[in-house]
Amino acid sequence: MKRRFEIEKELDAGFVVEARTGHRWFRDQFRVLYADTDKAGVVYHANYLKYFEIGRAGLIRANGRSYKEIEELGRFHPIVDLRVQLESYADYDDVLAVYARPLSIAPVKFSYEYVIRDDDESKLIAHGHTVHCCIDDHHKVLPVDPVTEQIFADFGLSRR
Amino acid sequence: MKRRFEIEKELDAGFVVEARTGHRWFRDQFRVLYADTDKAGVVYHANYLKYFEIGRAGLIRANGRSYKEIEELGRFHPIVDLRVQLESYADYDDVLAVYARPLSIAPVKFSYEYVIRDDDESKLIAHGHTVHCCIDDHHKVLPVDPVTEQIFADFGLSRR
Amino acid sequence: MKRRFEIEKELDAGFVVEARTGHRWFRDQFRVLYADTDKAGVVYHANYLKYFEIGRAGLIRANGRSYKEIEELGRFHPIVDLRVQLESYADYDDVLAVYARPLSIAPVKFSYEYVIRDDDESKLIAHGHTVHCCIDDHHKVLPVDPVTEQIFADFGLSRR
Amino acid sequence: MKRRFEIEKELDAGFVVEARTGHRWFRDQFRVLYADTDKAGVVYHANYLKYFEIGRAGLIRANGRSYKEIEELGRFHPIVDLRVQLESYADYDDVLAVYARPLSIAPVKFSYEYVIRDDDESKLIAHGHTVHCCIDDHHKVLPVDPVTEQIFADFGLSRR
Numbered sequence: 001m002k003r004r005f006e007i008e009k010e011l012d013a014g015f016v017v018e019a020r021t022g023h024r025w026f027r028d029q030f031r032v033l034y035a036d037t038d039k040a041g042v043v044y045h046a047n048y049l050k051y052f053e054i055g056r057a058g059l060i061r062a063n064g065r066s067y068k069e070i071e072e073l074g075r076f077h078p079i080v081d082l083r084v085q086l087e088s089y090a091d092y093d094d095v096l097a098v099y100a101r102p103l104s105i106a107p108v109k110f111s112y113e114y115v116i117r118d119d120d121e122s123k124l125i126a127h128g129h130t131v132h133c134c135i136d137d138h139h140k141v142l143p144v145d146p147v148t149e150q151i152f153a154d155f156g157l158s159r160r
Numbered sequence: 161m162k163r164r165f166e167i168e169k170e171l172d173a174g175f176v177v178e179a180r181t182g183h184r185w186f187r188d189q190f191r192v193l194y195a196d197t198d199k200a201g202v203v204y205h206a207n208y209l210k211y212f213e214i215g216r217a218g219l220i221r222a223n224g225r226s227y228k229e230i231e232e233l234g235r236f237h238p239i240v241d242l243r244v245q246l247e248s249y250a251d252y253d254d255v256l257a258v259y260a261r262p263l264s265i266a267p268v269k270f271s272y273e274y275v276i277r278d279d280d281e282s283k284l285i286a287h288g289h290t291v292h293c294c295i296d297d298h299h300k301v302l303p304v305d306p307v308t309e310q311i312f313a314d315f316g317l318s319r320r
Numbered sequence: 321m322k323r324r325f326e327i328e329k330e331l332d333a334g335f336v337v338e339a340r341t342g343h344r345w346f347r348d349q350f351r352v353l354y355a356d357t358d359k360a361g362v363v364y365h366a367n368y369l370k371y372f373e374i375g376r377a378g379l380i381r382a383n384g385r386s387y388k389e390i391e392e393l394g395r396f397h398p399i400v401d402l403r404v405q406l407e408s409y410a411d412y413d414d415v416l417a418v419y420a421r422p423l424s425i426a427p428v429k430f431s432y433e434y435v436i437r438d439d440d441e442s443k444l445i446a447h448g449h450t451v452h453c454c455i456d457d458h459h460k461v462l463p464v465d466p467v468t469e470q471i472f473a474d475f476g477l478s479r480r
Numbered sequence: 481m482k483r484r485f486e487i488e489k490e491l492d493a494g495f496v497v498e499a500r501t502g503h504r505w506f507r508d509q510f511r512v513l514y515a516d517t518d519k520a521g522v523v524y525h526a527n528y529l530k531y532f533e534i535g536r537a538g539l540i541r542a543n544g545r546s547y548k549e550i551e552e553l554g555r556f557h558p559i560v561d562l563r564v565q566l567e568s569y570a571d572y573d574d575v576l577a578v579y580a581r582p583l584s585i586a587p588v589k590f591s592y593e594y595v596i597r598d599d600d601e602s603k604l605i606a607h608g609h610t611v612h613c614c615i616d617d618h619h620k621v622l623p624v625d626p627v628t629e630q631i632f633a634d635f636g637l638s639r640r
Binding site for chain 4: 209210229
């Protein structure tokens with residue numbers, strides 16, 4: 001069964017509320033580059049992960065921090081698992097919206113969920129998630145950093 | 161629990177047999193470009209999907225056909241679902257091996273499985289799968305094309 | 321000798337006037353993705369061509385047309401020559417400005433010039449140009465299409 | 481006038497001699513990925529710079545060193561100027577050859593030249609060059625490193 005995704009209302013700072021679930025999402029927009037397309041005339045699947053990155057970075061920034069700042073504090077968030085489900089396709093020059101929200105947090109892992117949509121037509125293009133761990137610059141796995149913990153806490157998610 | 165991946169023996173035409181499962185895989189090798197890395201000094205996660213593409217195209221070619229030929233016959237294989245699990249990381253200039261095999265086939269869907277490994281150290285870097293449907297050039301979903309069906313049949317997989 | 325690039329004043333619709341030359345440029349902004357960086361920690365050189373594309377597409381759009389529309393009219397603008405000069409480097413998460421303007425037009429060729437700058441610091445990062453020809457969907461070279469001719473004419477450039 | 485490029489003879493270790501000029505070039509081959517194409521059905525122009533990277537890295541390796549090793553010695557070779565001229569286009573799944581050779585060396589700059597060709601048809605696809613400087617990990621410009629100097633010397637080029 002296809003995922004549905006409807007926006008109920010818009011909040012400040014780029015946040016919106018999803019109708020069915022009540023989830024709060026960060027939203028940003030971008031335009032599909034020719035560089036992102038492939039010979040099938042649509043966005044090459046791997047590029048949705050770049051769009052997810054736009055959403056993830058924007059979500060952290062909308063919470064008053066930045067991933068760059070997290071790295072400057074000596075913590076890195078490599079992806080350990082990712083999934084992309086494609087419901088439709090996106091064309092060159094389309095203006096798309098990416099939605100991102102914290103999904104879950106555990107002592108050494110946390111994940112974000114994403115939706116890519118053509119907002120003009122309320123058309124769902126893709127959705128998925130990325131699971132991250134937190135490491136230092138020697139690739140040592142550490143507990144999730146306080147900046148990230150706080151962002152997830154703002155969404156009612158704790159690592160207990 | 162981490163996935164294990166050991167090769168039992170090498171066959172002709174780039175094929176190998178996995179020890180634990182007896183699965184037959186196609187294997188190809190490639191070198192990590194500087195262009196594939198990111199500021200963490202390792203391969204950017206989205207690029208594993210390009211490595212999966214190398215394995216998938218090579219697998220079809222090792223069966224005597226090519227994805228280009230499938231498109232010339234008017235069929236396209238867009239990805240509708242994909243997953244990448246990262247067990248370790250790959251560095252610039254590493255020579256990696258990609259392994260690919262048909263995973264499953266249904267009337268309107270089929271999937272490939274992949275493993276990325278540093279063969280020198282028997283180190284597993286990443287694994288995952290892609291799920292495809294079969295469409296014509298008007299984006300109409302069709303039954304899986306006979307070329308693909310035959311490749312999957314050679315691996316003992318039928319769409320029944 | 322390094323290129324200088326100073327803005328004298330801002331016009332409507334994203335256009336600005338360069339101080340030294342009086343040239344009119346289209347300006348857009350974008351943020352450097354992690355995906356754009358390489359293991360040297362800066363933007364991988366090939367990605368400046370994607371930033372040039374952002375400027376070129378925006379310039380056409382600011383003139384009331386779009387490159388997508390040109391393709392729908394059956395004309396394509398492949399690049400036949402390109403140059404990028406890098407004066408400095410750009411970091412992850414930097415907000416950069418791309419400036420683009422029509423540079424020259426001949427019966428079967430036309431070119432755009434670009435500047436990439438960190439506007440906050442008036443720091444020039446890169447500049448360059450792309451030379452295009454105009455073809456139909458059979459790769460036949462044709463005279464420059466009327467849409468493009470009009471855009472260049474608006475900048476005082478004719479193919480005579 | 482279009483560039484001509486004919487091979488006179490093959491040497492060891494991937495090197496060939498160009499007919500008209502007597503220049504010695506390193507040659508490597510690669511296959512065009514779907515990820516490299518765009519909606520025009522051909523290789524997106526920026527990707528030629530990745531193919532140039534394949535040639536440049538292979539050239540250094542064929543001389544018994546590697547760019548990775550140069551970086552481990554604390555020297556980096558950022559591109560400060562680059563040009564790509566496109567004579568034809570490359571399709572998905574084409575097997576292309578990249579040719580690379582040292583072009584010139586000065587106290588603080590050096591350059592490589594490249595040719596991309598479809599060897600089956602002796603068809604020239606693209607050619608160009610990249611100009612590099614040599615920096616340390618604090619972005620300080622330094623004289624060209626001895627490893628690079630030696631490679632250029634092997635091609636009869638010195639920085640005097």
